[in-house]
Amino acid sequence: MIYTLTANPAIDYNIACDGLTANTVTRTRNAVYTPNGKGLNVSFTLDHYGVDTTILGFFAGFSGEFIVKGAEALGVPVKPVWTDGITRVNVFLNAGPDTEYNMVNAGAAINEANEQEMFELIDSLDDMTCLVISGSLPPNTSEGFLAEVLRRVKAKGAEFVLDISSHQLADLIALEPLLIKPNDDELLDIFGIKVSGGDDESVKGAMAELHAKGAKNVLLTLGGAGAYFSNGEHIWFANRTFDVKLLSTVCAGDSSLAAFLSVWHDAPERVEDALRLSMATGANVVECPGLGDFAKVDEYKKHIEVRQVC
Ligand SMILES: O=P(O)(O)OC[C@@]1(O)O[C@H](CO)[C@@H](O)[C@@H]1O
Numbered sequence: 001m002i003y004t005l006t007a008n009p010a011i012d013y014n015i016a017c018d019g020l021t022a023n024t025v026t027r028t029r030n031a032v033y034t035p036n037g038k039g040l041n042v043s044f045t046l047d048h049y050g051v052d053t054t055i056l057g058f059f060a061g062f063s064g065e066f067i068v069k070g071a072e073a074l075g076v077p078v079k080p081v082w083t084d085g086i087t088r089v090n091v092f093l094n095a096g097p098d099t100e101y102n103m104v105n106a107g108a109a110i111n112e113a114n115e116q117e118m119f120e121l122i123d124s125l126d127d128m129t130c131l132v133i134s135g136s137l138p139p140n141t142s143e144g145f146l147a148e149v150l151r152r153v154k155a156k157g158a159e160f161v162l163d164i165s166s167h168q169l170a171d172l173i174a175l176e177p178l179l180i181k182p183n184d185d186e187l188l189d190i191f192g193i194k195v196s197g198g199d200d201e202s203v204k205g206a207m208a209e210l211h212a213k214g215a216k217n218v219l220l221t222l223g224g225a226g227a228y229f230s231n232g233e234h235i236w237f238a239n240r241t242f243d244v245k246l247l248s249t250v251c252a253g254d255s256s257l258a259a260f261l262s263v264w265h266d267a268p269e270r271v272e273d274a275l276r277l278s279m280a281t282g283a284n285v286v287e288c289p290g291l292g293d294f295a296k297v298d299e300y301k302k303h304i305e306v307r308q309v310c
């Protein structure tokens with residue numbers, strides 16, 4: 001079973017308006033409230049593609065209940081650790097063509113007892129084969145929280161995937177994650193490695209460095225400019241050959257990761273199929289508020305180009 005851990009979940013509140021002006025009332029429309037957070041988005045997408053998954057996370061207050069009930073209503077089980085406070089609501093405003101405002105809050109603080117409960121919960125999960133850890137950490141998370149989670153996951157013989165933008169990734173990579181999914185900005189910010197889309201040589205160097213540091217596999221996403229995947233032996237590049245009607249890039253990275261995993265996790269030789277599904281899924285998600293319904297993925301898959309770089 002693939003579990004996901006979202007230490008800092010959120011209700012995503014998507015709204016739209018025509019332009020945003022200070023000191024005046026802005027009437028918004030198309031309000032959509034959905035249960036989210038990066039790992040939840042991964043689980044929802046895995047579930048959509050028929051992969052068994054369960055959500056782990058810290059949840060608090062009425063908004064935490066909304067998320068847990070919402071996920072369960074979608075048919076994805078949740079094992080929550082309840083904390084004090086109110087789980088955050090993040091606001092994603094589309095203010096016109098190519099104009100997104102993403103307002104992401106800090107989240108509800110956790111404490112040592114909450115962390116301990118999460119450790120014990122993880123210890124009790126005998127069917128965990130892989131844990132996907134995604135997103136930010138809530139206020140007050142202890143410095144060693146993620147390392148301790150990973151120690152316990154490894155003690156079970158399970159693998160783990162990291163999709164975090166924290167600088168802790170620079171140390172945690174040494175614990176040999178099955179997969180990391182940085183984007184180009186995170187690569188520069190966390191590892192000081194600069195890559196340019198389309199410049200295969202810069203990517204080859206970056207991948208070699210990330211493998212040397214401990215990553216078993218790397219999915220490097222470049223937003224609308226495609227993605228590279230490296231398994232330490234070969235590198236592939238995938239990109240779409242069509243334009244999308246961009247509404248919101250929120251959730252696109254999470255759904256791309258999950259779509260990739262839904263194929264590759266059990267069939268690592270099917271890299272090209274995994275990349276095609278991943279790119280098609282991301283392209284469909286950016287056209288929707290939140291994750292959307294994946295309705296165009298089959299069509300989009302036909303228009304993804306994949307080439308082996310080396
Ligand atoms: O603050 P984090 O955890 O980095 O990001 C949280 C978040 O912005 O990421 C998801 C999209 O990737 C949203 O569903 C969610 O609100």
